[in-house]
Amino acid sequence: MPRKVSLFVPCFVDQLQPEVAVDTVRVLRRIGCEVNFPQDQTCCGQPGFNTGYWNEARPCAERFLRVFKDAETIVCPSGSCTTMVRNFYPELLASSSSHDEAIALGQRTFELSEFLVKVAGVTDVGATFPHTVTYHASCHGLRELKLRDEPLQLLRSVKGLKLVDLLRFDECCGFGGTFATKFESISVAMGVSKAESIAVTGAEFVTAIDPSCLMHVQGILGKRKDRAQAIHLASILAREA
Amino acid sequence: MSTTPAQQFLRDAATKSADLAHRNIIRHNMESYDTAHLKGRGRFKDWEAARRKCQEIKREAVNHLDKYLLQFEEKVIAHGGHVFWAADGAEACAYIADLAARNSVKTVVKSKSMVTEEIHLAAALEKIGITVWETDLGEYIVQLRNEPPYHIVTPAMHLNRQQIGELFKEKLGESVPNDDPGQLVALARRKLRQAFFDAEMGISGANFIVADSGVVAISTNEGNGRLTTSVPRIHVAVTGIEKVIPRLEDLATLWPVLATSGTGQPITTYSTMIGGPRRPGEADGPEEFHVVLLDNGRSNLLGNAEEREVLHCIRCGACLNICPVYRNIGGHTYATTYPGPIGSVLTPHLRGQEFAHLSQASSLCGACTSVCPVNINLHHQLLHNRHDAVKTGGTKFSERTVFRLWRTAMQHPQLYALGGWVARKTLRLLYGVGLSGSVLDPMRVWSRKRSPVPLPSQSFRARWKKDLGRNIGNR
Numbered sequence: 001m002p003r004k005v006s007l008f009v010p011c012f013v014d015q016l017q018p019e020v021a022v023d024t025v026r027v028l029r030r031i032g033c034e035v036n037f038p039q040d041q042t043c044c045g046q047p048g049f050n051t052g053y054w055n056e057a058r059p060c061a062e063r064f065l066r067v068f069k070d071a072e073t074i075v076c077p078s079g080s081c082t083t084m085v086r087n088f089y090p091e092l093l094a095s096s097s098s099h100d101e102a103i104a105l106g107q108r109t110f111e112l113s114e115f116l117v118k119v120a121g122v123t124d125v126g127a128t129f130p131h132t133v134t135y136h137a138s139c140h141g142l143r144e145l146k147l148r149d150e151p152l153q154l155l156r157s158v159k160g161l162k163l164v165d166l167l168r169f170d171e172c173c174g175f176g177g178t179f180a181t182k183f184e185s186i187s188v189a190m191g192v193s194k195a196e197s198i199a200v201t202g203a204e205f206v207t208a209i210d211p212s213c214l215m216h217v218q219g220i221l222g223k224r225k226d227r228a229q230a231i232h233l234a235s236i237l238a239r240e241a
Numbered sequence: 242m243s244t245t246p247a248q249q250f251l252r253d254a255a256t257k258s259a260d261l262a263h264r265n266i267i268r269h270n271m272e273s274y275d276t277a278h279l280k281g282r283g284r285f286k287d288w289e290a291a292r293r294k295c296q297e298i299k300r301e302a303v304n305h306l307d308k309y310l311l312q313f314e315e316k317v318i319a320h321g322g323h324v325f326w327a328a329d330g331a332e333a334c335a336y337i338a339d340l341a342a343r344n345s346v347k348t349v350v351k352s353k354s355m356v357t358e359e360i361h362l363a364a365a366l367e368k369i370g371i372t373v374w375e376t377d378l379g380e381y382i383v384q385l386r387n388e389p390p391y392h393i394v395t396p397a398m399h400l401n402r403q404q405i406g407e408l409f410k411e412k413l414g415e416s417v418p419n420d421d422p423g424q425l426v427a428l429a430r431r432k433l434r435q436a437f438f439d440a441e442m443g444i445s446g447a448n449f450i451v452a453d454s455g456v457v458a459i460s461t462n463e464g465n466g467r468l469t470t471s472v473p474r475i476h477v478a479v480t481g482i483e484k485v486i487p488r489l490e491d492l493a494t495l496w497p498v499l500a501t502s503g504t505g506q507p508i509t510t511y512s513t514m515i516g517g518p519r520r521p522g523e524a525d526g527p528e529e530f531h532v533v534l535l536d537n538g539r540s541n542l543l544g545n546a547e548e549r550e551v552l553h554c555i556r557c558g559a560c561l562n563i564c565p566v567y568r569n570i571g572g573h574t575y576a577t578t579y580p581g582p583i584g585s586v587l588t589p590h591l592r593g594q595e596f597a598h599l600s601q602a603s604s605l606c607g608a609c610t611s612v613c614p615v616n617i618n619l620h621h622q623l624l625h626n627r628h629d630a631v632k633t634g635g636t637k638f639s640e641r642t643v644f645r646l647w648r649t650a651m652q653h654p655q656l657y658a659l660g661g662w663v664a665r666k667t668l669r670l671l672y673g674v675g676l677s678g679s680v681l682d683p684m685r686v687w688s689r690k691r692s693p694v695p696l697p698s699q700s701f702r703a704r705w706k707k708d709l710g711r712n713i714g715n716r
Contacts, residue, residue, distance in 0.1 A: 015661040018701035026714030052627030056648040139606035176604025181686040189258035219691025
C-alpha cells in the first residue's frame with residue numbers, strides 16, 4: 001500500500017467545504033497514510049475547460065503538473081476533478097510537450113473511494129455512522145472513472161450504517177458547473193427530481209463522492225426543507241464511535 | 242429587438258421544466274422505453290461488442306464516404322434509378338418540387354424521415370399546391386397539430402390518448418369512444434389508406450443506404466414505409482450523405498442494434514430493402530426511383546477529424562430518452578430538427594453558432610454517451626462545441642473577461658486565496674443581513690431556488706497552514 005499520499009483539494013472544497021478535505025485527511029491517516037498538502041495548488045482548470053476556455057484552462061493544467069510533479073500518489077475527494085486530471089488533461093495538453101507527463105500523472109491520481117478500495121485494498125476504514133443513508137452515483141465518477149461499487153463497498157463496511165437504494169441513483173442531480181447558473185430552471189428541475197427520489201427512500205442522509213453534486217443537492221434539499229441532509233462519503237468514513 | 246434562439250430556449254425551458262403534467266407524460270413514456278431497452282440489450286450475447294462493431298462499420302463508412310457514395314450511386318443508376326446530389330436543403334427541395342411538377346403530382350405520401358424535416362420539404366411542396374400526407378401515425382398526429390416532431394423516433398411522445406382523441410375529433414370530425422387507442426389507430430388508418438392510393442409520389446427517408454448493392458434500407462413499425470415506396474408511381478428517397486454503409490451484410494448488425502436502441506425491439510416490424518424501380522415483368526413497385534443525397538453542412542463536419550464521429554449517428558433516439566435535460570424540457574424546446582444530446586452536438590455544425598447555446602445546456606453527465614449504439618462520445622463532443630464557440634469569438638465579452646481573470650488568479654496561489662477570502666467574507670456579510678437570493682446577492686442565480694452555498698470562515702489551506710495539518714486526525 002502506498003504510504004505517502006499527496007492531497008489534491010478541489011478549489012471549491014478548499015473554499016466552501018473544507019470539512020470534506022479535513023475528513024479525507026482523517027480517513028487517510030487512520031489507514032496509515034502519510035498525507036501532505038502541496039500548498040501551491042489552486043484549481044485543476046475544469047471550470048474553464050468545461051466552458052470552452054481551453055487556452056485559459058491550459059495554464060492551470062500545466063501548473064498542476066508542476067505542483068504534483070514529485071507526488072507518488074495523488075488522492076482527491078472528487079470524482080469530477082479526478083476526471084479532469086486523468087481523462088481531460090491528455091486532451092487539453094494534446095499538442096503540448098507535457099502530454100506524456102499528463103498521462104502518467106493521471107495514472108497516479110485517484111478519487112478517494114477508488115484509492116481506498118482499488119489501491120490501498122481497504123473497505124473497512126473503521127468508521128461508525130448509525131444512520132440511514134442513500135447513495136447517489138455522481139456522473140463523472142460513474143461514467144468517466146467507472147466507479148460503481150467502490151463507494152458502496154466502503155459504505156457497507158461502516159458500522160451501524162443502513163444503506164437504502166435510491167431510485168434512478170445514476171441520474172444526474174443537475175449541477176453541471178456553470179450549467180447550474182446558466183440554465184437555472186433546468187438545473188433546479190433536475191435537482192428537484194433527485195430530491196423527490198431521495199425523499200422516497202426516507203433516508204436521513206444522501207451521500208456521494210462528489211462535493212459539487214452534494215452542494216447542489218443540499219441547496220435543493222435545504223430550500224425544500226427536506227429531512228435528508230447531503231454528506232460527503234469522506235465525512236461518513238471519518239466518523240468514529 | 243427580435244428574440245434570439247438562445248433567449249427563446251431559456252424561456253421555453255423555464256416553462257416546460259415547471260410543467261408537471263408534461264413531465265409526467267414524458268417520464269411515463271421514457272420509463273416504458275427504459276424497461277424495453279434494458280430487456281432488448283439483454284438479448285445480445287455481448288451488447289458492448291455489438292456497439293463496437295457498429296462503431297467500426299460507421300467509422301469505415303464515414304472515413305471513406307467519397308468511395309462508398311460513388312459506389313452506391315453507380316449501383317442505383319445500374320438498377321435504373323436516379324441520384325441527385327444536393328448541396329443544401331433548397332437544392333433538394335427544388336429537385337423534388339420540379340420532379341413533382343413535371344409529373345403533375347397532386348398528392349404526396351411521406352413515410353417518416355427526419356432529413357425531410359431538416360429541409361422543410363413538406364412546406365416546399367405545399368407551396369406549389371401539392372397535398373402532403375405524413376403516413377407514420379406519430380408524424381400524422383403532429384402534422385394535424387401543425388407542429389414539428391417532438392422526438393426523432395416517437396414524434397407524438399408528448400401527447401396522451403385523450404389529447405389525440407380530441408385532435409382527431411376536431412380535425413377529422415370523428416370521435417372515438419373513450420379515446421380507445423385501437424379505434425384511434427383504425428380511424429387514422431382509414432384516412433391514410435385512401436391517401437396511399439391517391440398519391441402519385443411517395444417520399445421516404447433512409448435508415449441506411451448500402452454501397453455494395455445500391456439498396457435503400459428502411460425500418461418502420463406500421464408498414465407505411467412499404468406502401469409509400471411501392472404504391473405511388475414515383476418513389477423519392479431523401480437521405481443525408483452520412484447514411485451510407487459499405488456492405489449489405491452490415492445490416493445484420495446495424496438493424497437489430499438500431500431497433501434495440503430505438504424501441505427495445507429485437508428487430509423493427511418492417512425492414513425493407515429497396516433496390517430500384519419496377520423492372521420489366523415485376524408486378525409492382527414504382528416506375529421511377531430517385532435518391533436525393535443531402536449534404537447541408539455535413540461535409541464541413543467531415544472535414545473536422547476530431548468531430549467527424551458525430552456523422553456516425555444512426556438516429557435511434559436513445560440519447561434523447563436517457564437525457565435528464567430532455568426529460569425535463571422536452572423536444573420542442575430545442576427548436577431544432579434534431580433535439581436532445583445529438584441535436585445539441587449536431588445543430589451548431591448544420592445551422593451555425595446561433596445554436597451554440599444548446600451545447601452549453603448540458604450538465605455533461607455523459608448518460609447519452611453511455612447508451613449511444615455507435616459509441617459517439619457525445620458529451621465530449623459538447624465540450625468540443627463549447628471550445629469551438631470560444632475559438633470563433635461567439636461567447637460574451639463578460640464571460641471572456643471572467644475567465645481571463647480566473648486564469649490569472651489561478652496562477653497565483655496567494656491571489657486565489659485572497660479572492661476566495663474576500664468573496665466568502667462579502668457573502669457572509671450579505672447573507673448575515675438576510676440578503677441571500679435578493680437582487681444584491683451576486684450569487685442569486687444560485688440562491689434564488691437553492692439554499693445558499695456554505696461559507697466557512699476558514700478555507701482548508703488556511704487551516705492546514707497553521708500547523709501543516711498536524712491537528713487533523715493525528716492521535
